[in-house]
Amino acid sequence: MDPTVSGRRRRWHWGYVSVPAAVLIWYGATRGVPAFIFPGPLDVLQTALASLSTRTFYEGLGASLFRLLVGFGAGGVLGSALGIAAGRFRGIDEALGPFVSFFQAVPPITWVPLFVMVLGIGNLPIMSVVTMASLFPVIIAVEGGMRAIPKSQTLAARALGARGWPIVVRFYLPALQPSLAGGLRVGFGIAWRSLVASEMVGGNNGIGFSIQTAGQVGNMSAVVFGILVIGALSLLFDGLVLRPLERGQRTGPRRRSPAARAAEGIDA
Amino acid sequence: MFEIRQVAFYYGHRRVLKPLELTIDPGTWVSVVGPSGIGKSTLLFLLAGFLKPTHGEVWFRGRPVTGPDPTRGVVLQDLGLFPWLSVLENVSFGLHLRGLPPHTVRSRAEAALDLVRLREHAEEPVDALSGGMRQRVALARTLVMAPDALLLDEALSALDANTRQNLARDLRRIHNETGLTTVLVTHSIDEALAVSDRVIALNGHPAEIRGDLPLAPAANRAEAATHAELHDLIMTWIA
Numbered sequence: 413m414d415p416t417v418s419g420r421r422r423r424w425h426w427g428y429v430s431v432p433a434a435v436l437i438w439y440g441a442t443r444g445v446p447a448f449i450f451p452g453p454l455d456v457l458q459t460a461l462a463s464l465s466t467r468t469f470y471e472g473l474g475a476s477l478f479r480l481l482v483g484f485g486a487g488g489v490l491g492s493a494l495g496i497a498a499g500r501f502r503g504i505d506e507a508l509g510p511f512v513s514f515f516q517a518v519p520p521i522t523w524v525p526l527f528v529m530v531l532g533i534g535n536l537p538i539m540s541v542v543t544m545a546s547l548f549p550v551i552i553a554v555e556g557g558m559r560a561i562p563k564s565q566t567l568a569a570r571a572l573g574a575r576g577w578p579i580v581v582r583f584y585l586p587a588l589q590p591s592l593a594g595g596l597r598v599g600f601g602i603a604w605r606s607l608v609a610s611e612m613v614g615g616n617n618g619i620g621f622s623i624q625t626a627g628q629v630g631n632m633s634a635v636v637f638g639i640l641v642i643g644a645l646s647l648l649f650d651g652l653v654l655r656p657l658e659r660g661q662r663t664g665p666r667r668r669s670p671a672a673r674a675a676e677g678i679d680a
Numbered sequence: 681m682f683e684i685r686q687v688a689f690y691y692g693h694r695r696v697l698k699p700l701e702l703t704i705d706p707g708t709w710v711s712v713v714g715p716s717g718i719g720k721s722t723l724l725f726l727l728a729g730f731l732k733p734t735h736g737e738v739w740f741r742g743r744p745v746t747g748p749d750p751t752r753g754v755v756l757q758d759l760g761l762f763p764w765l766s767v768l769e770n771v772s773f774g775l776h777l778r779g780l781p782p783h784t785v786r787s788r789a790e791a792a793l794d795l796v797r798l799r800e801h802a803e804e805p806v807d808a809l810s811g812g813m814r815q816r817v818a819l820a821r822t823l824v825m826a827p828d829a830l831l832l833d834e835a836l837s838a839l840d841a842n843t844r845q846n847l848a849r850d851l852r853r854i855h856n857e858t859g860l861t862t863v864l865v866t867h868s869i870d871e872a873l874a875v876s877d878r879v880i881a882l883n884g885h886p887a888e889i890r891g892d893l894p895l896a897p898a899a900n901r902a903e904a905a906t907h908a909e910l911h912d913l914i915m916t917w918i919a
Contacts, residue, residue, distance in 0.1 A: 564760030568762075569760075569773070571730075571749075573774055574777055578777050583762075586765075589764065
């Protein structure tokens with residue numbers, strides 16, 4: 413069938429080849445190697461099937477996702493608020509600048525000992541690390557986005573009566589959507605890595621804790637399964653939430669609509 | 681309507697406007713002409729409340745201007761349309777801020793789009809429109825707020841001659857229908873002469889009012905010679 417008639421055809425994607433090829437290479441490379449040193453795909457599949465039928469797996473997964481959502485949510489909201497404030501008021505920008513530059517250079521995992529000491533073992537220190545991890549990328553992205561908003565748009569919004577909370581909700585947040593989505597994507601990546609690392613160091617359950625425990629008893633299949641779960645969840649969240657958020661913005665020049673082009677002929 | 685009382689303005693240490701004294705009567709169309717960069721837009725921004733005078737005060741309807749307000753509608757040179765919204769949503773923006781019910785917002789926004797002849801493009805994204813149509817959206821977005829004054833910053837400058845003429849005619853029609861006090865800032869003397877009741881010429885560094893010309897209704901001064909004479913007179917003020 414003529415593709416121009418049948419509509420959009422799905423474009424070839426090299427991922428269809430590269431992913432199976434990587435699994436095959438993995439399979440070939442681990443043949444004859446004991447599973448407790450470097451497990452092959454079939455060993456990991458067996459472990460995965462076994463884990464997926466246990467309650468412990470889902471409890472650990474739930475604990476990790478809860479920490480991620482609360483910590484990342486807090487970082488996103490706080491980072492957006494501070495980024496908007498810094499972009500709006502020069503004083504706040506100047507006051508915040510040194511802290512943002514300083515703390516964004518500090519690896520989030522280094523906060524774990526301090527937070528565990530202050531907040532104790534449990535969800536709170538790990539969620540705090542996740543918040544720290546996502547906070548600064550969001551502040552930087554939102555503040556940059558604020559600077560990129562054309563002055564004429566801000567003036568127009570103010571002239572139409574926007575001020576206070578409504579100008580944030582009805583003007584700044586939609587105008588900032590591309591930069592906010594970009595900041596959230598970067599923040600999410602760092603937050604996710606920090607979550608797993610924190611659970612490995614200072615957790616008593618969760619995906620990171622499971623990997624750490626499996627590593628200590630030499631269960632490398634469970635370690636690799638944990639790594640796959642981390643990657644898969646990250647891809648899922650990115651594909652389902654962050655990318656659509658980034659794509660959802662109507663910005664940039666567009667082709668003029670046929671009606672507009674027709675109307676232009678008689679009256680632009 | 682507007683009273684500009686000894687208003688001077690500095691950008692940092694640079695003196696842009698000398699103390700100006702000016703009154704604009706309700707329902708009149710005043711155009712401010714002058715060379716580029718002379719301070720015309722600064723004067724308009726002072727009237728809009730975007731800027732605060734360094735000295736003096738701007739009064740509007742018997743009250744000092746302290747900030748922007750929908751009673752003084754502004755159409756900016758860059759328009760400032762919101763590209764994430766459709767034409768109708770752009771026009772509805774200010775009405776939503778007032779907390780009006782959705783059906784009232786929609787009917788008022790559609791009426792404003794009728795006024796600028798854009799109703800059929802209501803659902804399109806503003807980026808899909810031509811320059812002249814975008815100008816009309818910005819105008820509708822301002823008019824829908826039922827302002828008492830309309831401030832136009834080089835509203836016609838970026839358009840081609842034909843579009844400019846059509847939009848100028850529409851603006852004048854809307855001005856006559858609504859009785860709005862209108863202030864147009866423009867570098868084009870022809871444009872000012874075509875639509876205004878009064879032309880004010882700014883010139884100098886810092887800028888001052890070099891000329892203030894009341895005009896007879898446009899229909900009574902259609903003769904080319906008269907237009908050319910007025911043009912030449914204004915040119916002597918701003919050259």
